[in-house]
Amino acid sequence: MPETGAGTGTGTGTGTARAVPQFDAVELRPKGSKYCVVVFVINEGEKIRAQLATMAELAETFDVVIADGGSTDGSLDLDSLRGWNVRALLTKRGPGKLSAQMRMAFSYALDQGYDGVITIDGNGKDDPAPIPEFARLLDSGVDHVQGSRFIPGGRAVNTPLSRWLAVRLLHAPLISLAARERHTDTTNGFRAYSARLLGDETIAPFRDVFMTYELHYHLAIESSRDPRFRTAETPVTRSYPAKGKTPTKISPVRGNAHVLQLLFRAVRRTYRRPTA
Structure with a gap:
């Protein structure tokens, strides 16, 4: 029987209370790897189902954890998840969007004793094949691995021109300026983080x-x-549909304005922890 639990939102980190949204956790299999692959999803329908089917073989080596923002489309039924070797389903009940899902997943991963977390979006844009390379970089001591379609070996397939321009001419240069280190694909959620x-x-x-x-x-x-x-980038492939509407959860006007506002705050290092 799967183990079902609930996040309290008040877990403890390394000596400091964690602010984590309320969430439900259903574990479908025991912990089996040193790194977990967290898939962020909300109402992705057949896209997430196809992606998890593609990842099923990798899930025999790396624990796959679904971090769901509260899907209502029935795409994450437990029988299917078991068939795709998914280890756990986390469902956020508290407020917030992607960053809240990240806090939920990261807190769970630390509590479970993983040495690091590899993250990937659940919208089917990313080829999951580089996951072992992310793990190799974590093994080598890298703490933040950014997947990039814009470095040698990476592929940007059918990237909308507006997205290409926004990342290459605005988003990545500003993050690089603040980071004092070159970053090339700063909107890409295919990344890895050490537990440290x-x-x-x-x-x-x-x-x-x-x-x-x-x-x-x-x-x-x-x-x-x-x-x-230590930080590094590694090549990945991100593909958009050749035709039709660009798949995104960000609205074209209000959503993009919000992203820009957050970007400028981050570049000013507004989110650094306050010091006494």
Whole structure:
């Protein structure tokens, strides 16, 4: 029988209380690897089902954990998840969007004793084949691994021109400026984080200030600036449909304005932990 639990939102980190949204956890199989692959999803329908089917073989080597923002489309039924070798389903019940899902998943991973977390979006855009390379980089001592379609070996397939321009000419240069280190694909959620980075009290990712997209930016900037941590990029493939509407959860006007606001805050290092 699967073990079912609930996140309290008040777990403890390395000596400091964690702010974690309320969530339900259903464990479908025991822990079996040193790193877990966290898949972020909300109402992705057949896209997440196809992605998990593709990842089923990798899930025999790496524990796959679904971090669900509260899907209502029935795409994450437990029988299917078992068939795809998924280890656990976490369902966020508390407030917040992606950054809240990240805090939920990271807290669970630390409590479970994983040495690091590999993250990937559940919208079917990313080829999961590089997951073993992310793990190899974590093994080598890298603390923050950014997947990039814009470095040698990476592939950007059917990237909308507006997205390409926004990342290459605005988002990545600003993050790089703040990080004091070149970053090339700063909106890409295919990344890896060491447990050392996630549990660090100076980085402090478990705060309620991280609710939407802030945490990605904060972790990239602060891990690059802090000499205690190592960072790297690794090539990945991200593909968009050749035709039809661009799949995204960000609305074209209000959503993009919000992302820009968060970007400028992160670049000013607004999200650093307050010091006495």
